Amino acid sequence: MSQLRLLAGRALTAGPEGLNEHLRRIGPLPAGGPELIEVLTRSGLTGRGGAWFPLGVKWRTVAAHSRGTAVVVANGAEGEPHSKKDRLLMTTRPHLILDGAFLAARAVRSKQVVLYVGEEHHAARQSMSAALAERSDEERRMVRTVSSPARYVAGSSSAAAHLVNTGIATPTTTPPSAHESGVDGAPTLVQNVESLAHVALIARYGDAWYRSAGRRGGAGTLLVTMSGGVAGPGVLEIEAGTTVAEALEMAGGATEPPGAVLVGGYFGSWVDAQQAWELPLDAGALRTRGLSLGCGVIGLLPKSRCGVCETAGIMRYLATESSAQCGPCFFGLRALADACSRIAERGSNPPDLQRLQRWANEVKGRGACHHPDGAVIFLQSALKAFAGEFAQHPAHWRAQASETRRPA
Amino acid sequence: MSDTVLWYTTRGAGAVTLILLSAVVVLGVLSALRAQSPRWPRFLTTGLHRNLALLTLVFLALHIVTAVADPFTHLGWLAAVVPFSSYYRTLWLGLGVISFELLAAIVVTSLLRGFIGHGAWRAIHWLSYASWPIGVVHGFGTGTDAWSAWMLVLTIACVAAVAVSVGYRLMNGPRDPLATERTAFRAAVERRKES
Numbered sequence: 001m002s003q004l005r006l007l008a009g010r011a012l013t014a015g016p017e018g019l020n021e022h023l024r025r026i027g028p029l030p031a032g033g034p035e036l037i038e039v040l041t042r043s044g045l046t047g048r049g050g051a052w053f054p055l056g057v058k059w060r061t062v063a064a065h066s067r068g069t070a071v072v073v074a075n076g077a078e079g080e081p082h083s084k085k086d087r088l089l090m091t092t093r094p095h096l097i098l099d100g101a102f103l104a105a106r107a108v109r110s111k112q113v114v115l116y117v118g119e120e121h122h123a124a125r126q127s128m129s130a131a132l133a134e135r136s137d138e139e140r141r142m143v144r145t146v147s148s149p150a151r152y153v154a155g156s157s158s159a160a161a162h163l164v165n166t167g168i169a170t171p172t173t174t175p176p177s178a179h180e181s182g183v184d185g186a187p188t189l190v191q192n193v194e195s196l197a198h199v200a201l202i203a204r205y206g207d208a209w210y211r212s213a214g215r216r217g218g219a220g221t222l223l224v225t226m227s228g229g230v231a232g233p234g235v236l237e238i239e240a241g242t243t244v245a246e247a248l249e250m251a252g253g254a255t256e257p258p259g260a261v262l263v264g265g266y267f268g269s270w271v272d273a274q275q276a277w278e279l280p281l282d283a284g285a286l287r288t289r290g291l292s293l294g295c296g297v298i299g300l301l302p303k304s305r306c307g308v309c310e311t312a313g314i315m316r317y318l319a320t321e322s323s324a325q326c327g328p329c330f331f332g333l334r335a336l337a338d339a340c341s342r343i344a345e346r347g348s349n350p351p352d353l354q355r356l357q358r359w360a361n362e363v364k365g366r367g368a369c370h371h372p373d374g375a376v377i378f379l380q381s382a383l384k385a386f387a388g389e390f391a392q393h394p395a396h397w398r399a400q401a402s403e404t405r406r407p408a
Numbered sequence: 409m410s411d412t413v414l415w416y417t418t419r420g421a422g423a424v425t426l427i428l429l430s431a432v433v434v435l436g437v438l439s440a441l442r443a444q445s446p447r448w449p450r451f452l453t454t455g456l457h458r459n460l461a462l463l464t465l466v467f468l469a470l471h472i473v474t475a476v477a478d479p480f481t482h483l484g485w486l487a488a489v490v491p492f493s494s495y496y497r498t499l500w501l502g503l504g505v506i507s508f509e510l511l512a513a514i515v516v517t518s519l520l521r522g523f524i525g526h527g528a529w530r531a532i533h534w535l536s537y538a539s540w541p542i543g544v545v546h547g548f549g550t551g552t553d554a555w556s557a558w559m560l561v562l563t564i565a566c567v568a569a570v571a572v573s574v575g576y577r578l579m580n581g582p583r584d585p586l587a588t589e590r591t592a593f594r595a596a597v598e599r600r601k602e603s
Contacts, residue, residue: 149596149597149598151593151596151597153597154597159597163597167598168594168597168598169597169598170593170594170597173525173527174522174525175523175524175525176525322593323590323593323594323597324586324589324590324593325586327439327450327451327454327585327586328451328454328455330586330589331444331449331450331451332449332451334449335449335450335451338446338449359449359451359452362451362452362455363451366451368526
């Protein structure tokens with residue numbers, strides 16, 4: 001269950017691991033090259049930014065478009081409010097990420113690496129630049145660091161490319177996607193930092209080693225962030241396929257009886273606590289159940305907290321995080337958040353409940369990026385998991401709750 | 409089916425198409441304005457615009473198919489696709505074909521917007537301002553009922569509705585309904601001084 005791979009080595013509280021210690025522990029950086037793409041394909045490694053897209057497929061596409069001009073973006077924006085895993089990895093194991101980024105650059109024939117790090121993640125930025133200073137001149141020359149603004153949409157791959165290009169971190173319409181035309185119009189591989197850290201290990205130990213971890217059909221390990229009503233909130237490295245109950249046990253158990261679990265963060269889904277315990281934390285297994293592991297946030301909502309008010313707060317947050325580029329997203333999410341707020345503040349009423357059901361479908365698929373889709377999936381899961389609460393909600397939402405832009 | 413039924417269907421579907429298409433244009437023009445209420449948030453306007461456009465195509469298809477299928481007209485399928493290839497009222501029917509094909513291009517590119525990209529979609533969507541007036545001229549030029557009082561009133565009403573909405577938007581409408589919000593958001597996500 002707790003097979004540490006990314007987080008193996010020195011204690012996580014002991015600061016970033018330096019280059020010498022890193023090399024002593026896991027050995028020198030292999031040469032890599034295009035063959036690594038085949039190894040990654042066999043490993044089945046999928047992207048940890050939230051989409052769980054196979055790395056082998058993405059790297060092959062970028063490599064095919066690259067004429068030595070491709071750009072690699074190591075994505076450490078981590079704009080998801082409850083997620084802590086990317087910043088933990090950047091703060092404690094920066095050389096795993098750099099290894100992965102340089103391996104990616106060699107595999108797709110790129111000479112440029114962009115470290116895209118959330119501006120609010122100060123320790124992570126310091127750790128990454130200190131680690132970079134330890135690397136060779138040749139490697140250092142390839143890298144530039146760009147701060148990502150602390151907004152939800154800034155972590156999407158097109159927003160990352162747009163920020164580097166124009167200085168504005170808003171998502172752009174696709175096509176073309178970043179891997180076709182991203183930074184300076186070059187094919188751009190935007191890859192989450194956790195994915196890159198896995199690459200650093202797979203390049204050394206092979207794809208069979210990667211798959212040797214995992215339970216219930218899952219392969220490899222992954223980082224999850226336990227949040228909400230847990231005794232030990234924070235980041236865990238778990239084997240794919242570990243159940244929610246097992247992960248909760250690793251995090252010290254619940255602080256009070258849980259009512260619902262938010263699986264996958266704000267673009268994930270609410271699941272009734274009783275149904276959540278046996279869910280395997282594996283992207284593929286969750287997908288067959290119509291759920292998504294997203295960025296790996298597992299949030300426990302205690303029975304004493306109101307699911308409707310919690311949902312209203314998060315919907316308000318997601319509405320304010322629309323980049324105001326597409327009407328259905330900006331106006332639609334605002335209208336949905338308003339309807340949620342009315343139910344939370346003034347109590348349940350049939351017209352607003354009907355509007356939520358009807359409008360949610362009107363918004364889906366109508367943005368340039370997937371921001372409205374993610375918000376609607378979240379809302380629809382809330383309408384299902386909290387169906388009883390939504391139908392009989394008393395007027396009790398406190399005003400200050402609406403000010404909480406990132407509900408805890 | 410009797411020829412008369414086909415002929416009446418052609419005329420009826422043509423009139424309905426005119427009404428629907430005018431409504432689609434009006435909604436499209438007005439979607440940039442800030443009309444909204446709690447019961448009707450603004451994103452529903454664009455949703456209705458889209459759904460009415462799809463409905464318009466249904467009636468337009470009925471209009472064209474019944475016109476060609478009518479044995480009395482002898483139009484043939486080529487005349488329905490190639491502009492100005494009809495022996496009968498070459499100019500007026502040709503305009504109808506052009507209007508239909510422009511509309512088809514607009515709808516198809518809208519449905520495929522995710523694949524062709526926003527810029528290309530938007531460029532083609534400007535053709536709306538050609539498709540609608542050409543369609544109106546076609547109806548007025550060749551419509552059997554064009555000079556009957558009810559059709560005349562209908563045509564004038566449709567033209568007036570579009571003219572008023574275009575005029576209203578030109579005078580009042582901000583060019584971009586999201587401009588303020590977008591500027592604010594962009595200011596929030598602008599690149600900071602790099603440390």
